[in-house]
Amino acid sequence: MQSPFRTDLLTGSVALVTGGATGLGLEVARQLGSHGAAVAICSRKEPNLREAVATLHAEGIRATYAVCDVRDAEQVRAAMDAVLSGHGRLDIVVNNAAGNFPAAVAEMSTNGFRAVVDIDLVGTFNVSQAAYVAWLREHGGSVVNISAATQYRGMAQQAHVTAAKAGIDAFSRSCAIEWGPDGIRVNVVAPGGMAGTEGVRRVAGGDEKSRSGNAPLRRLGTTTEVARAVLYLASDAASYVTGATLVVDGGGWLTT
């Protein structure tokens, strides 16, 4: 799918994408990178990171990785230092790392609920804070947090995830207020199900038709369509947009 954006849109900038080795995160790294940014990706699994960086290099994108679990503030700070010493600056932060499994409220352990809240919400806090303190506060920048459209109406077997994602939306608005005066924009992309992703496999058991049948656009989105929304919010095309949540789900949350 040819990009509607200029390929030098982000030239000279550096982006960090958490959970950037696979799925939507890798596609976000690819879209930011193919529009001129140097990208740093992080996740827990080094083999995945290595493979992703090799893929991005083969596509002509300048990419590095740092291993870290976003739940661990110390690991996050070390990763932030590595990104800054490797790239010399940081302009864009995409908090994409997330955990998900389907489970009914009655059957979920406290630890299971907490694991998802820790990865999605506490992880977003850890990375945002570390980026702000280490670089963004002095230099400005753009933060894009990944939430989920399922939280607006709620979804069975997803109470832990929808609670965490609602927290991300609220956290992002508050960061936008605190950090706007520092020249930092903070926005959210709330995707619906994306074709071929682990999320759809986990949540809908791979039944893509049942996840998209009644949506106004009658199909699942692609990771590229969602990543382009991140690209828009990260770039100067959205220079007066902050504290916003952009729902990218084909209108699905309205009708499904």
Ligand code: COA
């Ligand atoms: N159903 C119910 N509970 C589950 C579960 C499932 N399918 N999978 C994990 N849990 C519970 C565990 O039982 C554990 O709770 P307990 O200690 O009370 O038994 C808790 O969640 C933590 O599990 P653990 O495997 O130790 O956590 P982890 O940190 O290794 O994994 C998860 C985090 C749970 C989110 C795991 O699903 C994961 O690593 N996912 C990464 C990939 C991913 O989710 N991608 C989603 C893309 S949408």
